[in-house]
Amino acid sequence: xxxxxxxxRELRRMNVRQMITQGLQLGLIVTSALMIWKSxxxxxxxxxxxxxxxxxxxxxxxYRGDILFLNMGNKPIRTGEVVVFNLDxxxxxxxxxxxxxxxxxxxxxxxxxTKGDNNYGDDRALYNQGQEWLHQHHIMGRAVGFLxxxxxxxxxxxxxxxxxxxxxxxxxxxxxxxxxx
Amino acid sequence: xxxxxxxKPAKPEPVPEPAREPIRISNLYEAGVLKGTLxxxxxxxxxxxxYEEDIVINNxxxxxxxxxxxxxxxxxxxxGKFPANWWMVFSCVILYIVLTFAMNIYSWKMEGDxxxxxxxxxxxxxxxxxxxxxxxSCEYTLVLTDREDPNLEVLSTVRxxxxxxxxxxxxxxxxxxxxxxxxxxxxxxxxxxxxxxxx
Numbered sequence: 453x454x455x456x457x458x459x460x461r462e463l464r465r466m467n468v469r470q471m472i473t474q475g476l477q478l479g480l481i482v483t484s485a486l487m488i489w490k491s492x493x494x495x496x497x498x499x500x501x502x503x504x505x506x507x508x509x510x511x512x513x514x515y516r517g518d519i520l521f522l523n524m525g526n527k528p529i530r531t532g533e534v535v536v537f538n539l540d541x542x543x544x545x546x547x548x549x550x551x552x553x554x555x556x557x558x559x560x561x562x563x564x565x566t567k568g569d570n571n572y573g574d575d576r577a578l579y580n581q582g583q584e585w586l587h588q589h590h591i592m593g594r595a596v597g598f599l600x601x602x603x604x605x606x607x608x609x610x611x612x613x614x615x616x617x618x619x620x621x622x623x624x625x626x627x628x629x630x631x632x633x
Numbered sequence: 634x635x636x637x638x639x640x641k642p643a644k645p646e647p648v649p650e651p652a653r654e655p656i657r658i659s660n661l662y663e664a665g666v667l668k669g670t671l672x673x674x675x676x677x678x679x680x681x682x683x684y685e686e687d688i689v690i691n692n693x694x695x696x697x698x699x700x701x702x703x704x705x706x707x708x709x710x711x712x713g714k715f716p717a718n719w720w721m722v723f724s725c726v727i728l729y730i731v732l733t734f735a736m737n738i739y740s741w742k743m744e745g746d747x748x749x750x751x752x753x754x755x756x757x758x759x760x761x762x763x764x765x766x767x768x769x770s771c772e773y774t775l776v777l778t779d780r781e782d783p784n785l786e787v788l789s790t791v792r793x794x795x796x797x798x799x800x801x802x803x804x805x806x807x808x809x810x811x812x813x814x815x816x817x818x819x820x821x822x823x824x825x826x827x828x829x830x831x832x
Contacts, residue, residue, distance in 0.1 A: 461654075469691060476698040480733065483705035487729050490708055490722055499715045524716070 478627045497524035498593035503536055503545050504603030509568030510534070510547055514595075517604035520547060522593030529553060529564055529588070534595040537566065537586055539579060545592055548575060554585070562588055656803040667793055668766045668773065670803055675775055676749045678812040679762055684751035687759060690743045694736055701732035750780065758782075760819065766793075775812065777819045785826055787819045 466474070492501040505518045513534075514520065522536055529535065531553055536545045551574065552565035563585035567574040576584060609616040656674070658666055680686060708725030715722065744750055747761035754760075758781035765774045771793045779785035791811060796804045 457659075469688070472695060473691065476695060476702075479702045480698060483702050483729065484733070486705050486709060487726055490726050493715060494719065494723055494726065497716055497719075 474627070478624055481627060496522060496593065498522045499538075500536070500545060500592055503547065503592075504606045505547055506544065506607065507568075509570050510549070511570045513569055514547065514598065515600070517601050517607055519599040519603040520595045521597040521599075523596045524591075524593045528555070528559065529562060529591060529594075535564075535566065536592045536595065537590045538592055539583075539590065541580065546575075546578065547595065564591070655805065658797070658801045658803070661797060661801055664766065664768070667797070668764065671773055671775075671793075671796070671808065672748055672764055674803065674805070674808055675764070675812045676762060678809050679749060679751070679760070679777075679816060682813065682816045684754050684760060687750045687752045690739075690750055694740055697732050697736040697739070701729050701736070704728045704732065747778070755820075775815060777815055779819075779823065782826075785819075785823060787815055787822055789815045789818075 489501075493499065495501075501522055503520050503522065505514045505516055505520060508516050520536065529550060531550050533550050534547065535550055536547050538545055546566075548566040548568045548571075550564055551567045552563075554563040555561070564587070565574055565576070565585060579586070609619070656670055658670060660666070704725045708722045708729075711718070711721060711725075713721060745761065745763065746765075747763035749762035751759040751762075758779060761776075761778045761780055763776045763778065765776065766772070772790055773793050774788055774790045776786055776788040789811060796808045796811075798804060
């Protein structure tokens with residue numbers, strides 16, 4: 453409690469210019485994290501170079517809470533690859549395996565069917581109404597590596613959003629009152 | 634000795650010349666906070682002495698910082714869908730890196746390790762106020778350096794426990810006196826140098 457009162461007193465003692473400077477420092481820290489994320493996106497060519505596995509549909513290969521590293525690459529999509537895709541109108545990525553590929557001979561068009569390893573049926577039940585195939589633009593990337601269980605933090609923060617705001621609030625206050633800056 | 638509004642710490646109540654709120658630190662073992670408190674008060678004293686903070690430096694840093702943050706925000710919230718806008722994101726990232734680099738170089742060149750840089754005043758070219766405190770040491774050194782002539786500097790090394798009470802209060806008057814003595818010493822030294830140059 454003392455610490456909070458101290459911090460409050462300290463914040464009040466700053467003038468506008470110092471506040472702006474400290475706020476800028478905070479902004480720069482946040483944006484440098486964002487820029488690192490963007491560079492990862494640029495390098496892997498994928499919209500979301502790191503995803504968290506949200507369901508148990510790929511067990512026993514991937515469990516809920518695992519982190520997956522994605523890379524898009526230029527090679528054509530082939531069966532057996534684990535891909536992450538986004539359906540139109542939804543922004544939750546789904547991690548499943550490709551089980552069927554139909555491709556034109558000149559390589560212009562590709563139809564993909566996926567299925568979760570641990571699911572009973574293929575993903576046609578998940579696709580949008582009337583959609584039977586996935587196309588190239590749905591695919592965000594192929595899984596090229598994974599870290600077990602580390603993504604549980606993200607899942608917790610999504611299930612309990614108060615946790616997310618509390619964390620950001622605390623970090624923000626710590627940076628604003630950092631005397632070593 | 635006019636006290637400039639910008640250097641006075643922001644106080645919400647408009648009381649006529651309020652008694653300054655005594656500064657109290659709750660954890661006396663936090664070196665960063667101790668140094669910061671002494672720095673803040675020293676900065677006030679130097680500004681009271683008549684110097685004016687050179688805000689151009691701070692302004693440039695703020696502008697560079699804001700543009701960098703804007704570039705970052707544009708790369709995230711800008712139009713187009715990734716990977717179609719690959720080149721746009723790429724240029725935003727490059728712009729961000731260049732701007733933050735420029736900001737750090739500028740800060741390093743203009744400020745060095747000083748936390749206060751002032752405008753030219755009383756014949757001099759302005760001063761740089763910086764401080765040093767070694768890790769795990771209870772000695773604090775305050776340094777006043779001339780902006781133009783880095784050899785013209787005065788420093789004052791004090792033992793931190795002498796300026797803080799046991800219950801955490803800063804010995805305000807004592808520290809202010811110490812800093813004012815430092816300013817006077819600096820003026821004297823500059824006078825000496827000027828006299829020497831003329832001879």
